[in-house]
Amino acid sequence: MILLLFSTLLIIPALAGLGKVMENIFGTLFPDISGKIVSGIMGISILWTLISFFIPLNIYVEIITISLGLFYFFKEKLYLEFYKFTRKDFFLGVIASLIILFAGSFYPYILDHFGYYVPTIKWITEYGLIKGISNLDLILGQMSIWHIFQAGLSNFSDPFLRINSVLLIIYTLYIIERKSWIQLCALPIFLLFSQSPSPDLPVLIFSLIILNEILVGNKKAALLFAFSMFVFAIKPTMIWLPIVIFLYNIFILRANSKNLLFGGLILGLYFFKNIWTFGFPIFPVALVDLGFSWKPNPEVLKISSQYAIMKTYDMQYSYEEIQKFSAIDYIKNWFFLKGIKSIINILFILSLISFSLFAWIRKRKLITLICISLLIKSILVLMFSAQYRFFIDVFFVIFFILFYEYFDKKKSIIVFSTLSILFISLLSFPSLIQQAIPSFKLGNFMTGFKQKQLYQPSVYQYSKFDHLKVGNLPFNVSKNYPYNFDTPLPAISQSFIYDDINAGIFPQLIDKNDINKGFIWKRMTSEEKREAETVINTIENVDK
Numbered sequence: 001m002i003l004l005l006f007s008t009l010l011i012i013p014a015l016a017g018l019g020k021v022m023e024n025i026f027g028t029l030f031p032d033i034s035g036k037i038v039s040g041i042m043g044i045s046i047l048w049t050l051i052s053f054f055i056p057l058n059i060y061v062e063i064i065t066i067s068l069g070l071f072y073f074f075k076e077k078l079y080l081e082f083y084k085f086t087r088k089d090f091f092l093g094v095i096a097s098l099i100i101l102f103a104g105s106f107y108p109y110i111l112d113h114f115g116y117y118v119p120t121i122k123w124i125t126e127y128g129l130i131k132g133i134s135n136l137d138l139i140l141g142q143m144s145i146w147h148i149f150q151a152g153l154s155n156f157s158d159p160f161l162r163i164n165s166v167l168l169i170i171y172t173l174y175i176i177e178r179k180s181w182i183q184l185c186a187l188p189i190f191l192l193f194s195q196s197p198s199p200d201l202p203v204l205i206f207s208l209i210i211l212n213e214i215l216v217g218n219k220k221a222a223l224l225f226a227f228s229m230f231v232f233a234i235k236p237t238m239i240w241l242p243i244v245i246f247l248y249n250i251f252i253l254r255a256n257s258k259n260l261l262f263g264g265l266i267l268g269l270y271f272f273k274n275i276w277t278f279g280f281p282i283f284p285v286a287l288v289d290l291g292f293s294w295k296p297n298p299e300v301l302k303i304s305s306q307y308a309i310m311k312t313y314d315m316q317y318s319y320e321e322i323q324k325f326s327a328i329d330y331i332k333n334w335f336f337l338k339g340i341k342s343i344i345n346i347l348f349i350l351s352l353i354s355f356s357l358f359a360w361i362r363k364r365k366l367i368t369l370i371c372i373s374l375l376i377k378s379i380l381v382l383m384f385s386a387q388y389r390f391f392i393d394v395f396f397v398i399f400f401i402l403f404y405e406y407f408d409k410k411k412s413i414i415v416f417s418t419l420s421i422l423f424i425s426l427l428s429f430p431s432l433i434q435q436a437i438p439s440f441k442l443g444n445f446m447t448g449f450k451q452k453q454l455y456q457p458s459v460y461q462y463s464k465f466d467h468l469k470v471g472n473l474p475f476n477v478s479k480n481y482p483y484n485f486d487t488p489l490p491a492i493s494q495s496f497i498y499d500d501i502n503a504g505i506f507p508q509l510i511d512k513n514d515i516n517k518g519f520i521w522k523r524m525t526s527e528e529k530r531e532a533e534t535v536i537n538t539i540e541n542v543d544k
Contacts, residue, residue: 001105003456007158008101008166014069014157015040015170016078021068026262029223030213033081034174038209040069041170042230045149049269052128052148053276059155066157089176092413096172096187099420104165104194105453106427107460109445111483113196114460115139115493117147118485121161121197124151126489131518132294134278135507136475137484137496138304141278141296145270146199146234160457164201165194171205180212181412182404186396188419191427195457203235204393208400210241214248214366215404221255222262224248229263233270236282237390240377240397247369284308285384294510297521299503300496308385314341334386340437344388348395352378355398367401374398462486466538470531471522472512477539490515494539501532 016033019040029035044065048057055061073079085093108114116139123130123140124147134141150163158166168190175183186208193201210228218224228245231238242263249255271281279295281288286301306319313322314337325333335349336342352375359371374394381390407415426433430446437443450458464479465487476491478484484491492507500506506524511517524532 001101001454001457004101004104004160004162004165007160007162008097008169010066011153011157011163011166012037012170013073013078014066015044016081017069017072017074017076018044018065020072020076020078026226027220027223029220029227030178030218032084032173032177033078034170034177036078036081037170037173038206038227041149041167042227044152045145045230046266046269048152049129049145049148049273052124052151054128056126056128057124057148057152057155058126062152062155062157065152085176093172093176096184096416097169099188099424100165100168100172100191100194103191103424103427104162104168105457106195106449107447107453107458108161108196109442109447110193110196110198111442111445112198114483114485116142117150117197118161119483119491120144120147121151121154122489124148125154127516129273129277130516131276132279132510132520133518134283134296135294135519135521136490137492138284138296138300138499139493141274142283143273143277144199144234145230145273146202147197150197160459161197162194162457163197167202167205168194171209174209178212178216179409181409182400182407183208183212184412184416185399185407185419187416188423191420191423199235200389200392203231203238204396206231206234207238207241207393208396210245211370211397211400214245219253221249221253222259225260225263226266229266229270233266237377237381238393239380240373240393243376244370244373247373248366251365251369294518294520297500297503297505299505300499300521303499303503308387312386313337314339340440341388345386348378348388348391351395351398355401358402370397370401460486465491468535468538470506470535471508471524471528473506473508473519477535497535497539501536506532 015037017040019036019038022039022043023036029039048061051057051061119137120140120143123133124143129143133143150158150161153163154161168187171183171190172187175181175187190201190204206227210224210231213224225242225245228242232242246260249259274281274283275290275292278284279292280286284301284304286295286298289295309322310317310319313333316337317333335345337345355374356371359367374397378391378394427446428449430443430448433440433443433446447458452458462478462481463486464481465476465484466479467474467476469475473490476484476487476489477494477497478487478491482494484493500521504523505521506528507519508522509515509517510520
């Protein structure tokens with residue numbers, strides 16, 4: 001917790017300084033110190049994405065960036081911005097920040113932290129963006145811009161990967177400066193995302209910030225659209241946001257098409273990044289096949305697609321069973337899954353219906369545009385993979401719109417205080433949620449409070465792995481554990497090894513002497529099949 005505080009005191013001023021540079025070039029999205037910090041996050045994320053095509057985001061890149069940010073922070077005397085807070089607001093910010101730092105110091109428990117977030121960050125810091133890396137481990141093809149941002153700060157500023165905790169403190173600054181008190185109600189829920197660099201948190205926070213800006217009449221058309229595209233680039237399931245900002249620009253601001261240029265460039269960078277790492281413009285959808293040699297094997301993509309369909313039904317049905325569903329079964333079985341996800345699915349549909357009625361009754365153009373955008377996003381999610389984590393943002397948006405005028409500062413602080421006690425209790429004593437909601441599987445991976453976290457955030461270490469080889473690819477695989485968060489690179493998850501071998505293929509280096517040239521897949525020769533059998537035997541013998 002103490003070390004996380006030091007990281008925060010280093011990162012926030014640096015981001016503010018970089019945001020000032022960004023504002024000098026592109027203008028100000030919204031005023032005050034939080035506006036500069038948010039501009040700094042977007043600017044440095046885009047810059048680092050461009051840089052990572054050529055070099056890794058190592059300690060030298062981080063030192064130069066942090067030094068530049070701190071230089072402008074003090075040169076422009078941005079520290080004076082903090083003196084604008086009233087005593088009461090300053091006290092509220094300190095209390096909220098201490099709660100965030102404490103919550104962020106717990107052990108990570110989101111499984112993607114170990115199988116996706118940390119491996120992605122390691123690749124970016126050690127190698128940068130690698131062409132065709134999805135052939136090595138399909139999930140790595142995503143390479144979220146948020147993980148590029150975290151990677152650039154992970155060498156010394158934030159070695160514990162708690163950028164989401166820092167973001168929550170920045171979010172607190174925004175809430176206080178913009179007097180958007182209703183957003184305090186969501187802050188305690190977001191504490192559940194503070195231990196890992198989950199891209200779910202930034203897209204939720206940034207979407208609520210942009211939503212608030214258009215509700216208060218922000219007319220910065222170009223920056224609003226650019227920032228909405230930045231959110232989409234972090235997580236494309238947020239497609240409703242650029243849609244609503246696009247409609248907002250056309251029907252309310254009457255902005256011209258040149259205001260779409262900056263956002264269009266960000267979208268183009270997102271597509272190019274995905275093509276470079278995955279072979280297709282949008283991960284993990286194999287649409288718009290441009291024929292690149294490093295695109296993943298069709299059989300592996302088919303297995304991934306089938307897995308996504310099973311995840312829609314919380315893995316409670318096999319793919320073969322789902323294929324036999326009638327049209328009614330598809331809907332009925334989704335609504336009546338065992339456990340809490342059934343409740344979430346039902347609430348999701350009821351929320352959409354309620355919000356649609358609300359928009360029809362209010363007949364306000366902006367609310368109607370928001371409703372249309374949410375409906376488009378929801379239809380797309382239901383078509384591809386209706387997992388609750390892909391539509392969780394809809395609940396926050398609907399709550400924000402419905403109760404925007406109801407929650408004043410006093411009511412919001414009461415809700416914030418109550419929910420903070422609740423969620424800190426759940427993190428500290430996870431048996432509470434394990435007993436109350438046994439179907440909430442993530443609760444089983446929470447470990448509770450450990451005294452050492454008061455000094456530094458809790459992290460896991462698991463340095464057990466085997467060094468193996470198939471064809472021209474030497475690689476590592478974790479022993480008796482499905483994820484490779486602590487395994488030296490290049491590392492492949494056990495599940496993808498099985499998928500590749502079952503498909504009769506295996507990833508190979510484009511240049512056997514240079515990993516930076518990237519990966520492709522190849523049909524295995526007889527010799528490589530024997531090597532693959534050795535790999536399987538090694539994994540299975542260790543597991544036994």
